Amino acid sequence: MSDPRARPDWEAVSLRLVFGLLAAVALIFLVAPTLVILITSFTDSESLRFPPTGFSLRWYEALLDADQMQRAAWNSLQIAVCTTLLCVLLGTPASIAMARSRHPWIRACDVLFMSPLLLPALAFGFAGLIFVNQMGFRPSVTFLVLGHTIVCVPFVLRTTIAAMTQLDPALLDASRSLGASEWTTFRRVTLPLIAKGIAAGAFLAFMASFDNVPVSLFLADERTEVLPIHLWQQIESNLDVRTAAASGVIVMLTLGLMIIAERTAGLTRQMR
Amino acid sequence: MESRRGHELHLAGITQRFGDYVAVRDIDLKIGAGELVALLGPSGCGKSTLLRIISGFMPQTEGKVFFDGEAVDHLPPNKRGVGIVFQNYALFPHMTIRQNIAYGLEVQRVPAARLKTRVDEMLDLVHMGEFAERYPRQLSGGQQQRIALARCLAVDPKILLLDEPFGALDKNLRLDMQIEVKRLQREYGITTVLVTHDQEEALSMADRVAVMSRGRIEQIASPTDIYDRPETLFVNQFVGSTNVLPGIAGEMAGAGQQVTLACGERIALAEGSRLATGAQVQVSIRPEHLTLQTAPLDNAITGVIKAVMPLGPQVLYDIAVGDGTDIKVSVPRKRGDEFLLSGTRIFAAPVPPAGYRAFPV
Numbered sequence: 001m002s003d004p005r006a007r008p009d010w011e012a013v014s015l016r017l018v019f020g021l022l023a024a025v026a027l028i029f030l031v032a033p034t035l036v037i038l039i040t041s042f043t044d045s046e047s048l049r050f051p052p053t054g055f056s057l058r059w060y061e062a063l064l065d066a067d068q069m070q071r072a073a074w075n076s077l078q079i080a081v082c083t084t085l086l087c088v089l090l091g092t093p094a095s096i097a098m099a100r101s102r103h104p105w106i107r108a109c110d111v112l113f114m115s116p117l118l119l120p121a122l123a124f125g126f127a128g129l130i131f132v133n134q135m136g137f138r139p140s141v142t143f144l145v146l147g148h149t150i151v152c153v154p155f156v157l158r159t160t161i162a163a164m165t166q167l168d169p170a171l172l173d174a175s176r177s178l179g180a181s182e183w184t185t186f187r188r189v190t191l192p193l194i195a196k197g198i199a200a201g202a203f204l205a206f207m208a209s210f211d212n213v214p215v216s217l218f219l220a221d222e223r224t225e226v227l228p229i230h231l232w233q234q235i236e237s238n239l240d241v242r243t244a245a246a247s248g249v250i251v252m253l254t255l256g257l258m259i260i261a262e263r264t265a266g267l268t269r270q271m272r
Numbered sequence: 273m274e275s276r277r278g279h280e281l282h283l284a285g286i287t288q289r290f291g292d293y294v295a296v297r298d299i300d301l302k303i304g305a306g307e308l309v310a311l312l313g314p315s316g317c318g319k320s321t322l323l324r325i326i327s328g329f330m331p332q333t334e335g336k337v338f339f340d341g342e343a344v345d346h347l348p349p350n351k352r353g354v355g356i357v358f359q360n361y362a363l364f365p366h367m368t369i370r371q372n373i374a375y376g377l378e379v380q381r382v383p384a385a386r387l388k389t390r391v392d393e394m395l396d397l398v399h400m401g402e403f404a405e406r407y408p409r410q411l412s413g414g415q416q417q418r419i420a421l422a423r424c425l426a427v428d429p430k431i432l433l434l435d436e437p438f439g440a441l442d443k444n445l446r447l448d449m450q451i452e453v454k455r456l457q458r459e460y461g462i463t464t465v466l467v468t469h470d471q472e473e474a475l476s477m478a479d480r481v482a483v484m485s486r487g488r489i490e491q492i493a494s495p496t497d498i499y500d501r502p503e504t505l506f507v508n509q510f511v512g513s514t515n516v517l518p519g520i521a522g523e524m525a526g527a528g529q530q531v532t533l534a535c536g537e538r539i540a541l542a543e544g545s546r547l548a549t550g551a552q553v554q555v556s557i558r559p560e561h562l563t564l565q566t567a568p569l570d571n572a573i574t575g576v577i578k579a580v581m582p583l584g585p586q587v588l589y590d591i592a593v594g595d596g597t598d599i600k601v602s603v604p605r606k607r608g609d610e611f612l613l614s615g616t617r618i619f620a621a622p623v624p625p626a627g628y629r630a631f632p633v
């Protein structure tokens with residue numbers, strides 16, 4: 001039917017054209033803002049105007065002296081690390097238990113744990129604040145980390161459950177029949193085989209915590225300022241060009257981390 | 273190395289229920305040391321369930337499992353010493369071949385020096401030494417299966433369970449692997465249960481075949497007896513192919529009993545049949561146990577040839593008999609023979625010592 005030397009198959013060509021165009025548009029919308037902020041961050045002027053009139057690294061140098069911004073970044077980093085650890089410690093065992101079970105209650109738990117991904121995080125943050133107050137506490141770093149954990153744990157759950165479903169139960173039976181206890185089987189077979197899934201989830205959870213605004217807005221105490229909120233305030237009050245440079249740093253670090261994650265854990269494969 | 277004497281396996285009154293559903297029903301089975309017994313049956317008849325019970329992964333609802341006369345029901349799978357080869361081999365994908373084989377020895381804390389010699393020994397046994405540092409995904413199906421077997425035998429299991437182990441192999445390789453597995457099984461003298469739904473596999477490999485249907489063992493006997501002296505119609509139909517003709521049992525006539533077939537024919541059964549006169553029966557005769565002739569034959573069914581199918585070494589005739597039913601007759605093909613033609617009226621009779629067998633309905 002389709003001899004390549006015969007008339008071109010217009011239907012196929014137009015289909016490809018349409019999909020190609022759609023992909024290109026999507027790509028532009030995704031990448032363009034990041035590119036704009038990256039280019040702007042190298043400006044030599046005092047304003048965030050695009051396109052910049054000249055090139056310089058002055059705003060990156062200025063970051064070195066931006067004490068407050070650095071403190072906010074350090075806070076965010078610590079919170080993201082703690083959150084990621086908690087997500088992995090709680091999410092992995094939960095995923096393993098949930099992946100095996102078909103019980104309706106377990107299905108219900110799954111939906112419950114996933115709900116922070118669907119519900120407006122702002123509402124969750126606000127509810128969290130009220131809850132903490134009701135219990136007679138004040139917002140603090142502990143509650144901030146707990147709040148982040150709740151909204152970030154779905155990432156670990158999704159990727160780990162996906163990895164568990166890929167895991168052939170016959171492997172576990174084989175291990176047991178060869179004389180390994182359940183614990184040894186977990187350590188030597190299950191864990192190594194789902195490690196990439198956990199790692200991918202941890203990466204996503206880290207990123208989600210690092211740039212979380214809605215939960216931090218409500219649950220951070222006055223002394224703990226996190227980076228995304230700090231950047232927002234800088235922009236709002238004085239259109240600080242250093243925020244562009246900070247964004248540039250974040251974009252590049254993220255890109256670097258993603259490349260590492262892709263190389264080692266096959267991040268995108270784990271998310272399918 | 274420890275003694276290579278096999279162990280006895282005894283299943284006593286094993287029943288397994290899943291809710292109301294009875295997957296395995298009152299199975300009694302004794303397997304001698306070093307014997308290879310095949311569990312043969314259609315998919316869903318409870319073969320895998322029985323294996324899971326033997327290996328300790330599923331506590332049975334009723335009954336007991338004995339190894340060498342000792343009950344093992346309280347032992348978890350990792351303490352039972354049952355080796356399993358799975359249909360998809362279940363090699364650990366994150367370990368090399370060497371690590372796969374060493375795994376069982378490591379978790380059982382075998383000292384390093386002995387572990388190494390044992391692994392090398394197993395690699396030699398299955399002729400896979402040169403692949404030791406590869407990963408399972410780099411091996412073919414047959415090679416993976418050898419490794420699965422080596423991994424299993426490395427820890428000296430008491431009982432070896434093979435769950436449809438050849439199902440994923442293509443036909444030629446399957447035969448090679450069957451021979452190979454049989455050789456290893458003999459060499460090790462290990463008591464083995466082979467689960468399969470492939471009758472050829474069961475008949476060619478097993479010392480005894482247990483034919484299962486809907487959770488029960490229909491018959492357990494040597495491959496020859498299963499094929500030539502099936503005790504139930506199910507066994508007769510499941511193992512090999514057969515023609516089934518309904519009829520009504522009649523009087524004893526000499527050695528064999530008379531049966532009037534629904535197609536109008538009256539035939540005599542093989543010796544030893546003893547069915548109540550007047551009972552509804554199913555008469556069975558295998559296609560290759562019949563001979564064809566245009567001249568009248570003793571104890572024959574008459575019919576008209578509907579189709580002739582030359583199948584290589586055999587010629588298969590499809591023959592219409594009296595009441596609209598068909599029978600098949602398979603005749604060995606000799607050089608220079610002319611085929612009988614469609615439309616020919618013929619007589620089909622059993623070739624002694626084969627005969628008609630009848631089963632009560």
Ligand SMILES: Nc1ncnc2c1ncn2[C@@H]1O[C@H](COP(=O)(O)OP(=O)(O)O)[C@@H](O)[C@H]1O
Pocket residue numbers: 290295313314315316317318319320321322
């Ligand atoms: N864990 C289980 N829960 C409920 N039913 C099961 C379970 N395991 C097996 N069965 C049922 O028991 C029957 C026998 O299964 P199985 O032993 O796997 O058959 P086979 O291996 O002969 O194909 C099947 O009908 C299957 O659906």
Ligand SMILES: [Mg+2]
Pocket residue numbers: 319320321
């Ligand atoms: Mg099965």
